[in-house]
Amino acid sequence: MKKREFHKLLLAGGALGLADFPLGLTQAFAQGTGGVKGGTLNSIVQPEPPILNLAVSQLTPTQMVSGKIFLSLLTYDVSLKPMPSLAKSWTISPDGKTYTFKLEPKAKWHDGKPLTSEDVVYTAMEFLPLTHPRAKAIFGRCESITAPDAHTVVFKLKEPFGPFIGAFDISNLPVMPKHIYAGTDVVKNPANLNPIGSGPFKLKEWVRGSHIHLVRNDDYFKPGLPYLDAIIYRVVPDGASRALALENGTVQLTQWTDLELFDAQRLSKKPNLAVTTKGYEYFAPIMWLEINNRNAPLNDKRFRKAVMHAIDRTFIKDKILYGFGKVATGPVNSKTKFYEPNVTTYDFSIAKAKALLDEMGLKPDAKGVRTTVRLPVSPYGEMVQRTCEYIRQSLAKVGIAVVLESTDPGSYTQRISNWDFDMNLSWLYQFGDPALGVTRNYVSSNIRKILFTNTEGYVNPQVDKLADEAAVAVEDAKRQALYSEMQKIIVDEVPIAWLVEMEFPTIYDKRLQNLVTSAIGIHESFDTVYFKG
Secondary structure (H helix, E strand, O other): OOHHHHHHHHHOOOOOOOOOOOOOOOEEEOOOOOOEEEOEEEEEEOOOOOOOOOOOOOOHHHHHHHOOOOOOOEEEOOOOOEEEOOEEEEEEOOOOOEEEEEEOOOOEOOOOOEOOHHHHHHHHHHHHHHHOOOHHHHHOOEEEEEEEEOOEEEEEEOOOOHHHHHOOOOOOOOOOOHHHHOOOOOOOOHHHOOOOOOOOEEEEEEEOOOEEEEEEOOOOOOOOOOOOOEEEEEEOOOHHHHHHHHHOOOOOEEOOOOOOHHHHHHHOOOOOEEEEOOOOOOOOOEEEEEEOOOOOOOOOHHHHHHHHHHOOHHHHHHHHOOOOEEEOOOOOOOOOOOOOOOOOOOOOOHHHHHHHHHHOOOOOOOOOOOEEEEEEEOOOOHHHHHHHHHHHHHHHOOOEEEEEEEOOHHHHHHHHHOOOOOEEEEEEOOOOOHHHHOHHHOOHHHOOOOOOOOOOOOOOHHHHHHHHHHHHOOOHHHHHHHHHHHHHHHHHHOOEEEEEEEOOOEEEEOOEEOOOOOOOHHHOOOOOOEEOO
């Protein structure tokens, strides 16, 4: 089916000609497992991912789709307690340095090859260090990663690292098939577009600009699962069409920024739909304006402080995010561990912003412009576009001209990865602990040409030292003290302008069961999701 044909069907409400795109449900109760077998879940993916391998790309659409195709050793409940996935059990040595995982012996790759501990070792030691923004910070702490037998993996740390048990979700360690990738250029491997995973769903078809069609993996190692026959992720660039698709039942699930938030409020009141903001606990993202600390005049902290004063963050929360979220105060989300509230504050003040720029000697020209900066706009919907436009208008009032530059997912990734920007509106996941999801953006050892590292180029040896010490400290009180000191320094130097602690509505057909069961919500494998009634 071509893209044009699909959108015609979508707007028609899915009433005609959908033999290849099942909307109805054919179900049978799965014996002894409590769910109902059958049915096709139709959802949205926005924007279309550039790739389906999250070991290569950590963009949200990639994670959401490939989380059904690949698995990791563990997943986490809403309190971030580890739960089995590819690992059926695990132990931690008394000295906190050795983690031993026992793998599910019946796990297979989608091509029928057995999944073994060698695949895990290869992924952690050889694949991820080449591509992954956090692999170096996490698995670089290992003295060794070994496979004593086909179904046992042993991670031996150089020194205790308390957050380590929280580093085995699908985004941190998506286990890759060694027999597909070893000895190849992993970034260019054709399997990135036709992935061979071990999860409950496998790729049937990907029609660019139209849809990604996943079907049940009948060789999945969990008996009776998955319940669903298929999942179809539909690419619908227009926000109004996405809302219409949910409203008329063409799709049964939207998440993240699929809907404009005013549409989310309206549709959440429909009697056949349910809404939740749960399932984002592991991510706890903060919307921020990343500032390239290398480029003048952005390399002067007075300029960055002026940016903080010039943007009304409450307006962004209330008027652009429709109240979903909370004004941010620094790099750690207030809902996660080791948040420090007593930091430098930046009230909304045009006068203070102008005074700082004047102090720098950055005088306005005849048109009132002090300097011009570039802001690539990521293709994540109207909310991003509106926020970027608001930032442009806000900074113009203090003499900073912002040029908004359109991108697609691929070019956006390339530009930010290669530090080709002055400012960048984004949000990054925190992964439940500063050592896993926060400090990677501020330590100088992680200044890399990989998305979601310290791409702003911030360098402070004291911050490096505090981050290193806090990561390996055993007592939470000690970690809190170190992270508090770190946050105070970072917030005073403003390498990034923190805007809003974000909340996202997941809106879904009430017939869907077991949809949000963990702290990664809709990024889960969906192996127990089913339709009821």
